[in-house]
Each structure stands twice: as structure tokens, then as C-alpha cells.
Amino acid sequence: MTPRIRHLLARARETALMMVGQPSYAAYLQHMAEHHPGHAAMDPAAFFRDREQARYGGKGGGRCC
Incomplete structure (x- = not known):
């Protein structure tokens, strides 16, 4: 598989994940x-x-900034 095809597949996967x-x-x-260097990821x-909880219910969740 060429690097270009690998890149396109990775972008397609990222797009599909964002759609759901x-x-x-990685983002x-x-x-x-960049924004919270003193905090552990x-x-x-x-x-x-965390993302499932934010999407499908429960208290809090959502974006940090």
C-alpha cells in the first residue's frame, strides 16, 4: 500500500469516527x-x-474549552 493510500484511509477513518x-x-x-500542558491526558x-458519556448522556461532559 502506498503512503498516499495509507494517508487517505487514515483520513477516511477519522472522518467516519467524527461522523458518529x-x-x-491524537487530536x-x-x-x-497545547492548551493544558500541566495536566495528564x-x-x-x-x-x-468520556466521549461516549458526553455524547449519550449523564451529567457534565462536553468540551473543556
């Missing part, structure tokens, strides 16, 4: 590094649970 309300963990890590499992 599951943001990118989350970048956001944390969630691990992938905690990130998934």
Missing part, C-alpha cells in the same frame, strides 16, 4: 499538549468512555 461523534484521540493529545480507554 467519536473525536480523534485530543495535541489539544492537551486520559489514556485511550478513558478518553473513549
Whole structure:
């Protein structure tokens, strides 16, 4: 598989995840590094649970900024 096709597939996966309300963990890590450098980032499992809770109900959730 060529690098271009690999890149296109990765972008398609990211788009599909955003369409169902599951943001990118890599984008989350970048956001944390840029905007909250003193805070520890969630691990992938905690990130998934947090985003699912924010999307499907419960108190709080949502965006940090």
C-alpha cells in the first residue's frame, strides 16, 4: 500500500469516527499538549468512555474549552 493510500484511509477513518461523534484521540493529545500542558491526558480507554458519556448522556461532559 502506498503512503498516499495509507494517508487517505487514515483520513477516511477519522472522518467516519467524527461522523458518529467519536473525536480523534491524537487530536485530543495535541489539544492537551497545547492548551493544558500541566495536566495528564486520559489514556485511550478513558478518553473513549468520556466521549461516549458526553455524547449519550449523564451529567457534565462536553468540551473543556
